[in-house]
Amino acid sequence: MIRFEHICKSYKGARVVDDLNLHIARGELLVLIGASGSGKSTILKMINRLEPHDSGRILFDGREIQSFKPRDLRLRMGYAIQSVGLFPHWTVARNIATVPNLLGWPAAKIGKRVDALLTLFELAPAQYRTRLPHQLSGGQQQRVGVARALAADPDVLLMDEPFGALDPVTRAALQQALKRIHRQSGKTIVLVTHDIDEALLLATRVVLIDQGRVVQQATPLDLLSRPANATVEEFVGRSDIGIKWLSLQSAVDRARAQPTSPGLTLAAQASLREAVSIMALHHVDRINVLDTSGQHAGVLYAADVFAPQGTPGG
Amino acid sequence: MGKVKNATNAQPQPTADRATMPINTALRGLLCDRLFWTVAALLALVLGLPASGSLFAHLFPALERPVYLQEPFTQLLWQHCKLVGLSSLVATIIGSLAGIAVTRAAGQAFKPMVDTLATMGQTFPPVAVLAVAVPLVGFGELPALIALTLYGLLPVLQGTVAGLQAVPEPMQQAARGLGLSPWQSLWQLEVPMALPVWLAGVRASVIINIGTAAIASTVGAKTLGSPIIVGLSGFNTAYILQGALVVGLLAVVTDMAFERVASRVAWQA
Numbered sequence: 001m002i003r004f005e006h007i008c009k010s011y012k013g014a015r016v017v018d019d020l021n022l023h024i025a026r027g028e029l030l031v032l033i034g035a036s037g038s039g040k041s042t043i044l045k046m047i048n049r050l051e052p053h054d055s056g057r058i059l060f061d062g063r064e065i066q067s068f069k070p071r072d073l074r075l076r077m078g079y080a081i082q083s084v085g086l087f088p089h090w091t092v093a094r095n096i097a098t099v100p101n102l103l104g105w106p107a108a109k110i111g112k113r114v115d116a117l118l119t120l121f122e123l124a125p126a127q128y129r130t131r132l133p134h135q136l137s138g139g140q141q142q143r144v145g146v147a148r149a150l151a152a153d154p155d156v157l158l159m160d161e162p163f164g165a166l167d168p169v170t171r172a173a174l175q176q177a178l179k180r181i182h183r184q185s186g187k188t189i190v191l192v193t194h195d196i197d198e199a200l201l202l203a204t205r206v207v208l209i210d211q212g213r214v215v216q217q218a219t220p221l222d223l224l225s226r227p228a229n230a231t232v233e234e235f236v237g238r239s240d241i242g243i244k245w246l247s248l249q250s251a252v253d254r255a256r257a258q259p260t261s262p263g264l265t266l267a268a269q270a271s272l273r274e275a276v277s278i279m280a281l282h283h284v285d286r287i288n289v290l291d292t293s294g295q296h297a298g299v300l301y302a303a304d305v306f307a308p309q310g311t312p313g314g
Numbered sequence: 315m316g317k318v319k320n321a322t323n324a325q326p327q328p329t330a331d332r333a334t335m336p337i338n339t340a341l342r343g344l345l346c347d348r349l350f351w352t353v354a355a356l357l358a359l360v361l362g363l364p365a366s367g368s369l370f371a372h373l374f375p376a377l378e379r380p381v382y383l384q385e386p387f388t389q390l391l392w393q394h395c396k397l398v399g400l401s402s403l404v405a406t407i408i409g410s411l412a413g414i415a416v417t418r419a420a421g422q423a424f425k426p427m428v429d430t431l432a433t434m435g436q437t438f439p440p441v442a443v444l445a446v447a448v449p450l451v452g453f454g455e456l457p458a459l460i461a462l463t464l465y466g467l468l469p470v471l472q473g474t475v476a477g478l479q480a481v482p483e484p485m486q487q488a489a490r491g492l493g494l495s496p497w498q499s500l501w502q503l504e505v506p507m508a509l510p511v512w513l514a515g516v517r518a519s520v521i522i523n524i525g526t527a528a529i530a531s532t533v534g535a536k537t538l539g540s541p542i543i544v545g546l547s548g549f550n551t552a553y554i555l556q557g558a559l560v561v562g563l564l565a566v567v568t569d570m571a572f573e574r575v576a577s578r579v580a581w582q583a
Contacts, residue, residue, distance in 0.1 A: 050491055074493035085488025089506050098492050148492070158491070 001026040001156065001188050002047060007056035009042065009212075016042050017053070017212040029182050029189045031199040033235070034209035043209065044158055044192045048077045061155070075099060078149030082161040084141045086133040092118070092144050093129040099152040117147040121177065139170035146178070150187075159191040163198065175201055196236050200224070200244060208232055221248050246305070247273035254305060255289040255298030263287065268294050275300055349570045356563045360387045363556055374552045382541040382553045387560060394537040394564065397455060398527050401462035402520045409467045409519070410512065413474025414500070425475075432471045435464040440526045444533050458530030458537075465526055466519040473515015477508025509579050517572040524565045528557070538564070 002024040009017040016039045024030050032040040045051040046058060049070045058065045065073055078099075086095050093114045094101075100110045115125040121143040133141055142162060149157055162178075163171045179202060182189055193199055199206050200220040207217040208231075216228040224245040227233045236244065249272045265288040266275055279287055279302050291297040344350050363381060370380035409432070416425040440461045447457035481504045489499040528539030538561045545553030 045491075048491055050487065071493050071495060074491060079488065079491035081484055081488055081491070083482070083484040085482075085485045087485065087489075087503055098494070102493055102498070 001028075001061065002190070003057075003059040004043075004046075005057045005059070007043075007046065007053050007058060009039075009046070009051070009054045011042075015212055017046075020056070020212065020214065022207065022214060022217070024188065024190060026188055027186045029179075029191065029202055029204045031203035031206050032190065032192045032209055033194065033196065033199045033206055035235075036194060038209045039212035040192045040194075040209045041160055042212075044160055044190060047156070047158055047190065048074045048079060075103060075152065076155050078151075078154040078157040080145045080149040080157070080159045080162045082164040084133075084145040086141055086145060086148070088133050090132075091129065092123075092131050092133070092136070095133065095144060096148045096151050098148055099154075103152055105152075113151060117150060120181070121147050137170075139166055139174065142166060142170075142174060143177070146174075150181075155188065157187055157189045159189065161193055162191070164193070164195075171198075178202060197244070200236075200248060208235060210235075221245070224248065243273060246276055247271045251275040251287075251289050251300050252291055252297050255300045256304070257297075258299045260288055260296050261286060261299050266290065266300070268292055272305055276302070276305060349567070349574060352563070352567050352570055356560070356567050359560060359563060360391050363387050363560075370552045370556075377550060377552055379550070380552045382544070382550075382556050384544070385536060385540065387538075387556075390536060390538050390540060391560065391564065393535070394524075394527055394539075394561070397458055397462065397530060397535060397537055398520065398523045401459050401527075402466050402516070402523055404459075404463045405466035405519055405523075406470050406516050408463075409470030409515070410474050413471050413478065413512075417475055417478040418496070418500075428471065432468040436468040438464070440465050440529055441532070444530065448533050453534035455530075455535045457533050458527065458535040462523050462527055462530065466523045469515045469518040469522065470512075471515070473512045473518070474508065476515070477511030478504055480511060481507050510576060513572070513576050513579055517569065517576070520572070521565055521569055524561065524568060528561050 002022075004020050004022040007017055007020040008015070020043065022043075032043060034040040042051050046053050047060070047065070049065060049068075060068070060073065087098075093111075096114045096117055097110045100113060105113075114129065118125040118128055123140060123143060128136075128140070133144070136144065142165075146159070146162060149159070163174050166174065175198060178189075181187075182202075191202065200223075203220055205217060206220055206223050208215040208223070210231055216223060216232050218226070218228075223232065224236060224241055227236060227241075233241065251266055251270050251272050251274070254272060263284055263286065264278060264282060266278065268290040269292060270289075275287055275289070279285065285302040287300050289297050289300050364383060364386065367381050371377070374380050412428050412432075415421040416428050443461035443464055444457050447460050451457050451460070485503065486499060489503050490496075494502065527535075527537050528542055531537050531539035531543045538557055541553040541557035542561075545551065545555075545557065
């Protein structure tokens, strides 16, 4: 879908992006992660030509992005940013309708689309359509920001730290919403963040950027179990890397197919991290596990979690 | 029980009153309106001054002619408004366009130059501009118009630039990222958001020009400054007072009117 080939960019004499090669496949939720100043945001903005690159090629849908008019390119890509950037003098509905309006959709189609998106983001259309951005909470504004990016059903969704300024509860809710939308729509999403937990939770593939270079690209699980070097280890958090690794795996997968044993039962869809946490707290070495439908699925043994096979690095 | 009955009895009454209600509220609104009363005071002053001979004769017994009667005050007021309106219109158009131009990427290089020019226009005392303009274009309204336009330029320019520069960068980037052209971003986003600050600049410009236009009488333009100038040269304090009262009240009325418009334009409650 999007391919970076030998992309370089300097800013005031300093290399911001250094010989970047990256392929973003259709339907991926690719997370670019790195410390501030690593160049991750610049890389994202190169895709819709908000940032020009000095050398190399970027292909979108097999065509070099320089061959598109910036405007045409941007109309095919949704764009959501951290500070939301909602237009304060426009209602929620008009904000969401920005791109459909630019594309000249008929009013009835726009109205329908706005209502559908508001519903998708759990904002009652009748109640929120006519509100102004300053009448919304931070989380609601952010949802409208993402809805606006999705309005014209773009091929690609570019998100620049979209949940950065939110409180943890709201952020978690929006992360789940984004995951759901990605699963349902199968859209290609490129998301920039500096939050490793967000990256591990959302990504189908994580690309760790440092000083304008790709340090490692891997699935969240591989990133934790096989960090390429010390930089990656440092970034994912050396001390609790194993805990994060546990949080990415479901308890059901490690359970032994046994009938219910006396003792505690884990909630459905719980991760190994939650299982270990509960076992540690209650001083037990086994726990009942449910499947997604809430039926008994087996018994998880602490020994199996810590068994030699399949542990980080192994 | 009694409460319920009261409520049902009371209901028909508002429907009966509905026809007269809006007129009543409109009238009450007008009577409580400060702007309305100030305009009324200005009109009363302008129309009443010619008939106030005995009052001013009492206040200034030494004066032979205690009321300025060479031109009617209504005509002076009209001339004054015309001069201010025309010069402010030109200043607003030029100032706004220049402000927009120097905040575009292509025009940013010209910003220091435009700033300097506008500041110079403000630094020159209007009397000096009048003095320079008269030999070039002669006596009358034209030199006054030129001086007032130059003088009114800076506040408009500053308001336009400040308003446009206050539009947050992330918002402009969101606009570009979503696919708005620079032109669309300017008209749909930046201009509406800059409007309150721009209006404050226009307001300052117009108010300044109302005061400054009085000086234009020195070069032969008939304005509300005429009684003041004549009064100053003829030691007629009553003339000065009359001219000053009307100019002052006109400035107050205009400022209040701008305040009314400003409250409508504000996009954030």
